[in-house]
Amino acid sequence: MEGMQTAPMPLAARLGAFSLFSGLKPETIAAFARHAQAVMAAKGTTLFLPETANEKLFFIETGWVKIFRQTLDGAEIVTDTLTSSHWFGEIGLAGSEPLPYGAEVIEDAALISLPRFLLAEEVLRNGPFGLKILQELTRQKAQKDMEVEHLAAQTAPQRLGCLILKLCPARQGEASLTLPYDKLTLASRLGMQPETLSRALSKLKDATSLSIKGHTIHIPDIKALADYTCGACSSRFPCPP
Amino acid sequence: MEGMQTAPMPLAARLGAFSLFSGLKPETIAAFARHAQAVMAAKGTTLFLPETANEKLFFIETGWVKIFRQTLDGAEIVTDTLTSSHWFGEIGLAGSEPLPYGAEVIEDAALISLPRFLLAEEVLRNGPFGLKILQELTRQKAQKDMEVEHLAAQTAPQRLGCLILKLCPARQGEASLTLPYDKLTLASRLGMQPETLSRALSKLKDATSLSIKGHTIHIPDIKALADYTCGACSSRFPCPP
DNA sequence: CGAGGCCTTGACCCAGCTCAAATAAGGTGG
DNA sequence: CCACCTTATTTGAGCTGGGTCAAGGCCTCG
Numbered sequence: 001m002e003g004m005q006t007a008p009m010p011l012a013a014r015l016g017a018f019s020l021f022s023g024l025k026p027e028t029i030a031a032f033a034r035h036a037q038a039v040m041a042a043k044g045t046t047l048f049l050p051e052t053a054n055e056k057l058f059f060i061e062t063g064w065v066k067i068f069r070q071t072l073d074g075a076e077i078v079t080d081t082l083t084s085s086h087w088f089g090e091i092g093l094a095g096s097e098p099l100p101y102g103a104e105v106i107e108d109a110a111l112i113s114l115p116r117f118l119l120a121e122e123v124l125r126n127g128p129f130g131l132k133i134l135q136e137l138t139r140q141k142a143q144k145d146m147e148v149e150h151l152a153a154q155t156a157p158q159r160l161g162c163l164i165l166k167l168c169p170a171r172q173g174e175a176s177l178t179l180p181y182d183k184l185t186l187a188s189r190l191g192m193q194p195e196t197l198s199r200a201l202s203k204l205k206d207a208t209s210l211s212i213k214g215h216t217i218h219i220p221d222i223k224a225l226a227d228y229t230c231g232a233c234s235s236r237f238p239c240p241p
Numbered sequence: 242m243e244g245m246q247t248a249p250m251p252l253a254a255r256l257g258a259f260s261l262f263s264g265l266k267p268e269t270i271a272a273f274a275r276h277a278q279a280v281m282a283a284k285g286t287t288l289f290l291p292e293t294a295n296e297k298l299f300f301i302e303t304g305w306v307k308i309f310r311q312t313l314d315g316a317e318i319v320t321d322t323l324t325s326s327h328w329f330g331e332i333g334l335a336g337s338e339p340l341p342y343g344a345e346v347i348e349d350a351a352l353i354s355l356p357r358f359l360l361a362e363e364v365l366r367n368g369p370f371g372l373k374i375l376q377e378l379t380r381q382k383a384q385k386d387m388e389v390e391h392l393a394a395q396t397a398p399q400r401l402g403c404l405i406l407k408l409c410p411a412r413q414g415e416a417s418l419t420l421p422y423d424k425l426t427l428a429s430r431l432g433m434q435p436e437t438l439s440r441a442l443s444k445l446k447d448a449t450s451l452s453i454k455g456h457t458i459h460i461p462d463i464k465a466l467a468d469y470t471c472g473a474c475s476s477r478f479p480c481p482p
Numbered sequence: 483c484g485a486g487g488c489c490t491t492g493a494c495c496c497a498g499c500t501c502a503a504a505t506a507a508g509g510t511g512g
Numbered sequence: 513c514c515a516c517c518t519t520a521t522t523t524g525a526g527c528t529g530g531g532t533c534a535a536g537g538c539c540t541c542g
């Protein structure tokens with residue numbers, strides 16, 4: 001745990017790049033960095049399992065991670081897929097309370113882990129930081145709410161279209177993009193079977209004239225896709241993050 | 242806004258009864274109470290509509306309130322139903338940012354409203370309070386996650402059984418309870434049509450031998466109901482709150 | 483070139499939706 | 513207290529989105 005041991009300077013800079021930490025004093029971030037750990041994890045790596053001790057937060061620099069739950073009778077449900085600039089783990093949990101979900105790397109990822117007590121302690125002494133995290137949690141909660149709404153109100157092709165729009169680099173006109181991670185995970189993320197995903201994709205193709213080659217999607221008219229997708233949702237097209 | 246005007250003392254005591262405020266100094270609660278407003282609202286009252294300015298938090302003393310969203314094509318989705326000791330509204334939103342959901346009283350309710358900036362300011366100066374709210378939000382987020390899981394993994398009768406178990410006063414043996422609010426709302430809360438709710442109820446009757454007279458339900462064997470309901474869920478019977 | 487994993491297709495089935503109607507339940511004026 | 517109206521809730525019948533099961537394709541890597 002010496003200062004020099006693992007070149008902590010770059011870690012502090014990398015942590016500082018996350019918006020959650022903007023506004024913190026450099027020495028605070030440096031203190032975080034001393035407890036931080038850089039993690040390079042290949043696709044398939046389990047970061048932690050549901051209901052097991054995990055006192056870390058993970059900050060994603062690159063790659064993709066899925067958050068999943070398991071029902072008693074064995075089904076797995078992917079409740080989220082996260083990538084660059086996202087983070088996960090629960091600051092607001094006491095000591096070693098386990099999380100109800102697990103996390104697995106689904107595309108090779110670079111992560112930074114941080115013990116959650118560090119942030120909890122910073123909240124105790126730094127009110128504005130607490131408010132910032134609170135705002136972030138509020139956003140996350142709103143996101144989950146949207147998820148509930150989607151499952152209740154949208155059809156399978158619409159949910160797929162919604163996710164494609166979220167991956168889409170442009171807001172209008174045309175665009176191309178590559179579906180990240182495999183379609184089995186994608187299907188579970190959207191609350192449907194892989195077969196249904198496949199059929200949803202071809203339905204979308206018919207309805208909004210987008211074209212698909214393997215994992216690459218070309219959208220000739222983003223607005224047309226949004227029209228098809230967003231009617232059964234409470235939020236108009238460029239959704240909040 | 243004089244001190245004597247609306248007998249503020251009882252309001253402070255009533256606010257103090259909410260666990261969110263346990264641990265606050267009496268003078269802080271008293272300061273909150275000076276901005277608080279007691280609201281008696283009859284069934285049917287709209288507290289606020291989606292996407293409209295609302296800078297208040299509401300604390301429920303008695304009655305029921307539904308939280309709902311509206312899709313662009315007109316469907317309404319009830320994402321939550323709340324009662325005594327619950328609160329709603331978003332502390333972590335800036336000034337007059339509107340909420341993506343609305344709130345309506347569905348059983349005559351006694352509420353206390355509080356401007357959200359009050360709590361946000363208290364978080365700024367009181368770290369432990371910030372952490373407490375953070376923990377509460379974490380709990381709420383976990384709740385939403387369960388909701389997603391339920392919609393993705395449970396059948397209609399199972400979702401109904403799950404909600405009945407949540408209303409159930411006992412953890413084992415037998416119990417009786419009354420369904421609050423009307424079945425139309427209940428159906429929407431469970432993400433199904435009223436017809437489906439009705440049929441789900443009779444399916445539950447067959448499967449777990451519970452009996453129903455009007456809005457009163459008698460459960461002869463809570464464990465049997467839990468066995469039927471909780472298999473397709475990640476959490477064993479006495480679910481976390 | 484072959485094996486295995488991923489993805490798509492086809493055939494069939496079922497939970498839950500829709501539409502239509504019949505019944506309860508609650509509330510009102512007489 | 514009753515007849516009447518209005519709003520809930522249940523029932524029936526038929527339809528359909530999405531799930532399940534079982535084959536193929538196809539792409540990748542050894």
